[in-house]
Amino acid sequence: MTKEKITDSSRRIFINTFVESYKKIWPYVKPYSFRAFLALLVAIPLGSLDAVIAWFLKPYTDNVIVARDASFAIYIPLLIIGFTIVQGGLNYFSAYLNTWVGTKVSTDLGRDLYKKLLTMDTPFFDKENSGTIVQRFFSDAFNATNSLISNLRHFLSKTFSSISLVVVLFLNSWQLSLIAVIALLIAFLPIRYVRKRMKNIVNKSIVASAEAVKANNETHAGNKIISAYNLQDYQNKRYNSIMDTTFSLAIKMVQTTNWLSPVMHIVLGIGVAAVLFYSNNLIVTGKITSGNFASFLAAMLLLYTPIKTIGNNVVDIQKAFLAIERIFEIFELKTKITEVKNPVELIRVEKEISFENVSFEYEPNKPVLKDINLKTEVGQTIALVGNSGGGKSTLVNLIPRFYDVQKGSIKIDGVDIKNIRLFSLRNQISIVFQDNFLFSGTIRENILLGKLNATEEEINNAVKSAHLDHFIASLPNGLDTVIGERGTTLSGGQRQRVGIARAFIRNACIVILDEATSALDNKSEAVVQKAIDNLVKNRTVFVIAHRLSTVQNADKIIVLNEGNIVEEGKHEELLKNLNGPYYTLYNAQFKHK
Numbered sequence: 001m002t003k004e005k006i007t008d009s010s011r012r013i014f015i016n017t018f019v020e021s022y023k024k025i026w027p028y029v030k031p032y033s034f035r036a037f038l039a040l041l042v043a044i045p046l047g048s049l050d051a052v053i054a055w056f057l058k059p060y061t062d063n064v065i066v067a068r069d070a071s072f073a074i075y076i077p078l079l080i081i082g083f084t085i086v087q088g089g090l091n092y093f094s095a096y097l098n099t100w101v102g103t104k105v106s107t108d109l110g111r112d113l114y115k116k117l118l119t120m121d122t123p124f125f126d127k128e129n130s131g132t133i134v135q136r137f138f139s140d141a142f143n144a145t146n147s148l149i150s151n152l153r154h155f156l157s158k159t160f161s162s163i164s165l166v167v168v169l170f171l172n173s174w175q176l177s178l179i180a181v182i183a184l185l186i187a188f189l190p191i192r193y194v195r196k197r198m199k200n201i202v203n204k205s206i207v208a209s210a211e212a213v214k215a216n217n218e219t220h221a222g223n224k225i226i227s228a229y230n231l232q233d234y235q236n237k238r239y240n241s242i243m244d245t246t247f248s249l250a251i252k253m254v255q256t257t258n259w260l261s262p263v264m265h266i267v268l269g270i271g272v273a274a275v276l277f278y279s280n281n282l283i284v285t286g287k288i289t290s291g292n293f294a295s296f297l298a299a300m301l302l303l304y305t306p307i308k309t310i311g312n313n314v315v316d317i318q319k320a321f322l323a324i325e326r327i328f329e330i331f332e333l334k335t336k337i338t339e340v341k342n343p344v345e346l347i348r349v350e351k352e353i354s355f356e357n358v359s360f361e362y363e364p365n366k367p368v369l370k371d372i373n374l375k376t377e378v379g380q381t382i383a384l385v386g387n388s389g390g391g392k393s394t395l396v397n398l399i400p401r402f403y404d405v406q407k408g409s410i411k412i413d414g415v416d417i418k419n420i421r422l423f424s425l426r427n428q429i430s431i432v433f434q435d436n437f438l439f440s441g442t443i444r445e446n447i448l449l450g451k452l453n454a455t456e457e458e459i460n461n462a463v464k465s466a467h468l469d470h471f472i473a474s475l476p477n478g479l480d481t482v483i484g485e486r487g488t489t490l491s492g493g494q495r496q497r498v499g500i501a502r503a504f505i506r507n508a509c510i511v512i513l514d515e516a517t518s519a520l521d522n523k524s525e526a527v528v529q530k531a532i533d534n535l536v537k538n539r540t541v542f543v544i545a546h547r548l549s550t551v552q553n554a555d556k557i558i559v560l561n562e563g564n565i566v567e568e569g570k571h572e573e574l575l576k577n578l579n580g581p582y583y584t585l586y587n588a589q590f591k592h593k
C-alpha cells in the first residue's frame with residue numbers, strides 16, 4: 001500500500017469512528033436534544049465574542065492612535081463592561097446546559113450498562129474478573145461521557161472562536177491570512193497520527209486499572225486470609241507492580257500525545273514570523289492600514305490559545321471516543337445461554353427430570369461429564385456423591401442452565417430445558433449452596449429475595465421451617481436486623497439457614513442442595529439438616545453431600561467419578577457391593593470417624 005493510501009484510509013477510519021461513535025451515542029442524547037442543541041447554539045456567540053477585541057483594534061488604531069480622534073474612545077469602557085457581562089453569562093449558561101445533558105447521558109448509559117450486566121450469564125462471569133467488570137460496566141461510561149461533554153463544549157466554543165478570528169484575519173488582509181491559515185493547517189496535521197498509538201496504550205491502561213480494582217476487591221473479600229497468612233507484604237508487592245505499570249503507561253501516553261502542543265507552538269511561531277516578514281511590504285506599499293495590521297496581529301495571537309486548546313481537546317475527545325467504542329462493544333456482547341423463539345412455559349414438574357446422553361466441558365477437549373443418563377421421578381431425592389472434582393456441582397449447575405450441555409439433553413417432562421422459558425425454568429428451582437451469598441440489607445430483605453411479593457405469613461412460615469425463629473426472636477430488631485455485606489455478622493449456620501429460608505419461600509418444585517451442610521459443625525448441621533428436611537418435603541431434590549450420613553435416605557444415590565456414573569442405587573443396595581466405589585467411599589468415612 002502506498003503512503004497516501006495509508007494516510008487516506010487512516011483519515012477515513014478516524015472520520016468513520018467519529019461518525020460511528022456519534023451514531024451510537026445519539027439515542028442517549030436524543031431525549032435531551034433540545035438542551036443539547038441549545039448548548040451548541042450558546043457556544044457560537046461564546047466563542048465568536050473572542051474576535052470582537054481583535055476586530056475592534058482596527059478602528060481604534062486607525063482613529064485614536066493614527067488619526068488622534070479621541071471621541072472614538074469615549075464608549076470603550078462601557079463596551080468592555082457590557083461585553084464581559086454577556087460573555088460571563090453565556091459561559092455560565094453553556095457550562096450548566098452541557099453538564100446537565102452530559103450527566104443525564106452518563107447516568108442513562110450507566111443504567112443500561114447495569115441492565116446489560118444483569119443479563120450476562122455464568123460463563124461470562126467465570127471469565128471476567130471483578131475489576132474488569134467495575135471498569136468496563138461502570139467507570140468507563142462515566143469517564144467517557146463526562147470527558148466527552150466537557151471537551152466537546154470547549155471544542156465547540158474554541159472552534160467558533162477560531163472561525164471568527166480567522167474571519168477577522170481575512171477582513172484585514174487575505175494575503176497575510178493565507179500564510180496564517182497554512183501555518184495552522186500544518187500545525188494540525190500531526191493530530192491524526194496520534195490516535196492509533198493512543199488506542200493501544202489506553203487498552204493497556206484499562207487492563208492495569210481493572211487489576212487495581214480487582215486487588216482492592218480481593219483485599220476486602222480475602223482480608224482474613226491476608227491477616228492469617230501475613231500476606232500484607234506479598235499483596236503490597238503485587239499492588240506496587242500494578243501501580244508501576246499504571247505509571248509507565250501514563251508516561252507513555254504523555255510521550256505519545258504531549259509532543260503535539262510544542263510542535264504546534266513551533267509551527268505557529270514560524271507562521272507569526274512569516275506574517276511579520278511579509279506584512280512590512282504590505283504596510284509600506286499602503287495595501288493595509290496600521291489598524292489592519294494591529295487587528296490582524298491581535299487576531300493571530302488570540303488564535304493561538306483556542307487552537308492549542310482544540311489540539312488538547314481533540315486528543316481528549318479521541319480518548320473519550322475510544323472509551324465509547326468500548327462501552328458499545330459491551331452492548332454487543334452475546335451470552336452463551338440463549339432462549340429459543342416461543343419458548344415453553346414451565347408451570348410445574350408433573351412427571352420426571354431426565355439427563356439423556358449428557359456430555360459437558362468447560363474448555364474444549366477437557367470433558368467434565370461424559371454421556372450421563374439419569375432419570376428422576378417427581379418427588380424423588382437424588383443424591384450425588386463421589387470423588388472431589390468428579391463433576392457433581394457441574395451436573396446440578398446444568399439444570400438451571402448456568403451452563404448449556406454440549407451433547408445430549410436435559411428434559412423436564414420430555415421437554416428439552418433449552419426450549420423452556422429461562423425465567424420460568426429458574427422460577428421452579430430453589431438452590432442452596434455451601435456458601436450462600438447474602439446481600440447487604442436486613443434478614444427480611446434477604447429472605448424475600450426468594451419471592452419478592454411474599455406475605456408476612458409466608459415469611460414467618462419460611463423462618464420457622466428454616467429453624468430461624470429462635471434466633472430471630474433473640475435479635476432486638478428481629479427480621480429487620482441489618483446484616484453486614486455478605487452476611488458477615490451472622491454465623492455460618494445462621495447464614496445457611498437464611499439461605500434455606502430464602503429457598504423455602506420460593507416454593508419451587510425442584511430443590512438443589514450443593515453441599516449445603518458441608519461447612520458446618522455437627523451441632524449446626526443437625527439444625528440445618530432439620531431445616532433442609534422441611535425444605536425438601538414433596539419436592540424433586542438433587543443433593544450433593546460429602547457426608548454420606550446425610551444422603552442415606554435418598555431414593556437414588558449416584559456415584560460420579562471423573563465425569564462418569566460409576567454406580568447407582570439405594571444406600572442398602574450399594575453397600576452390598578463390597579468392591580463397589582460407594583462401599584469404598586462409605587468405609588473410608590467411617591474409618592476416619
Ligand SMILES: Nc1ncnc2c1ncn2[C@@H]1O[C@H](COP(=O)(O)OP(=O)(O)OP(=O)(O)O)[C@@H](O)[C@H]1O
Pocket residue numbers: 126362363368387388389390391392393394395
Ligand atoms: N467454571 C469452571 N471453569 C472451568 N473448569 C471448571 C469450572 N468449574 C469446575 N471446573 C472443573 O470441572 C471439574 C468438575 O468440577 P465440579 O465442581 O463439578 O466437581 P465436584 O464433583 O462438584 O467437586 P467437589 O466435590 O470437590 O466440589 C473439575 O475438574 C473442575 O476443575
